[in-house]
Amino acid sequence: DKITNxxxxxxxxxxxxxxxxxxxxxxxxxxxxxxxxxxxFNMMRNILEKTSSFLGYNDFSDCLSGIxxxxxxxxxxxxxxxxxxxxxxxxxxxxxxxxxxKQIFENFLTKYPFNLPNLTxxxx
Numbered sequence: 001d002k003i004t005n006x007x008x009x010x011x012x013x014x015x016x017x018x019x020x021x022x023x024x025x026x027x028x029x030x031x032x033x034x035x036x037x038x039x040x041f042n043m044m045r046n047i048l049e050k051t052s053s054f055l056g057y058n059d060f061s062d063c064l065s066g067i068x069x070x071x072x073x074x075x076x077x078x079x080x081x082x083x084x085x086x087x088x089x090x091x092x093x094x095x096x097x098x099x100x101x102k103q104i105f106e107n108f109l110t111k112y113p114f115n116l117p118n119l120t121x122x123x124x
Contacts, residue, residue: 020050024109025116031105036098041080044104048077051112067107076100 023043030036048060057063061074080097093101 020047021114021116023047024114027105028116031102034098036093036101038080038093040093040101041077042082044101044108045077045081048108063108063112064104067111069103073100073104073107077104 024047027040027043027047030040045060048063052058052060052063055063060077061070064070064073067073076097
């Protein structure tokens with residue numbers, strides 16, 4: 001909770017809960033708050049890899065097939081999810097890279113409409 005600065009656990013009951021869905025929700029929060037760091041590209045690539053594997057594709061970029069600018073998106077994810085971009089030293093991205101990340105994320109969710117629960121909602 002941002003007001004009380006406390007953390008809450010939320011039961012997911014009968015619905016199978018997957019780590020990548022929580023990661024997608026975290027990415028949605030980063031996009032909504034315009035707080036996109038370098039490590040978010042790594043998270044996005046990881047989600048694409050998991051989705052690709054689940055769908056039986058050979059490469060994460062297959063999940064981008066048919067999306068406008070699919071080659072640009074794949075290249076950006078390759079470049080910005082590797083190298084000296086430590087998750088332990090997050091650095092906020094510049095405006096162009098934030099815009100690019102938002103486009104990748106939004107196009108991915110348009111093609112694969114995951115149900116992203118509100119994981120920060122406090123239940124009585």
